[in-house]
Amino acid sequence: MTSDDEPSTLPRRQLGRFLREARDSRGFSMDRAARLVELSKTALHRIETGGVKKLRIRDIRALCELYEVTPADTDRAVELAKQAQVTSWYTAFGGLYSDSTFNMYVGLTASARQLIAYHEIVLGLVQTADYARALISTFYNDSSREDIERRVELRLKRQTIITRKADPVKLELLIHESALHRMIGGPRIMAAQLQHLAEISKLPNVSLRVHPFTSGCSRGLLHGPFVILEFGDVNTHPSEPPLVYLEGAGKPDIYMENNDDVRRYHEIASAIRETALNETATRDLLRRVARSHTT
Known part of the structure; x- marks a missing residue:
């Protein structure tokens, strides 16, 4: 984990991931690629795994x-x-990384082993197409229909990291009860979305629990949505340090790697977890509210 006087690992991890995927897409072995750019295989491996500081x-x-x-x-x-050279680097990524082929958050979630998320709308990884379309078309209200549909398609493709049969990402989703009642796209869309949540919560790699209104404020504050990303060993590569992602909501997204920050958000997640409904009660509530949207 980075300290206050060390450069962040996040930009070089993202860069390494991007270069590794580019190499794979062109069919280059690491040996051949390293030789053609006059690097040692060890040096290229360190670049691809984020191990080079300079x-x-x-x-x-x-x-x-x-x-x-x-x-x-x-x-x-x-x-x-x-950016990898910057000390005490708290990421604030905006439009520079918004392109779908070079998206920071998409790359990080795809390589994560576990996600712990608290949200006050339905998380993108478990949205239905109609719910996603309603959100995206409202945010990108000047975009063409084709662009909206492209964004919806990309969001749905990302969901395979949760639903795939081989080594799916483990997701713990803590969702505030307000998300069940906040009208997105209309009653029919809301009902279908909540039924979808009830079904996807049955997956063995998914834990979904509602944090009810009656629980008040966790640790006495309104902390807002967040995602904790945990990275385990993949193949023989060493684990990457965990980080916290805060969506910018129109402003630059924030990523935090500092030990104290990650620990603080784990404590917040624990406090939410202690006062959330259990998984069975959550499914019952989801289905009950889904019915209410159509009656």
């Missing part, structure tokens, strides 16, 4: 050129390499 821009550009990365994504990769 990245050389010329190496990043050479790798992007080898993998035929677009100029726009090459610029984003170079910017990440520069």
Whole structure:
């Protein structure tokens, strides 16, 4: 975990993940790619796993050129390499990383082993297409229908990390009761969404619990939505440190890696968990409120 006087690992982890995926997509072995850009295999491995503290821009550009990365994504990769040098770095990513081919949060969730999320609307990973479409079309109200549908399709594709049969991500979702009543898209869409939550909560890798109005404020504060991302060992690569993600809601997203910050959000999640309904009571409530939306 990074301390206050060390550069963040997050930008170099994201950069390494991006370069690894680009290499795989072009069919290069690590040996061959390293040889063609005049790096050792060990050096390229360290770049791809986020283990290099001082990245050389010329190496990043050479790798992007080898993998035929677009100029726009090459610029984003170079910017990440520069950000990796910043001390006490609290990520505030905005439009620079909003492109679907280079999205920070999408890449992180795809490589996570466990997500602990608290939300006050339905989390994107468990949204129905209609619920997602209603949210996305409201936020991107100037976008074309084709663009809206593309965004919905991308959101639904991301959900496979939860529903896939082989090694799915473990999801613990703590959802505030207000999300069950906040009207998104109309009664029919809300009813279908809540029924979907009740069904998906039966998956062995999913724990879904409602935090009811009667529980008040956890630890005496309104903390807002958050996601804790935990990274376990994948193949033989060492674990990455956990981090906390706070959605920007129109402003830059925030990522926190500091030990104290991650610990604080684990404590908040624990406090919510202690006063949340159990999983059976949650499913009963979801189905009951779903019926109320259609009567």
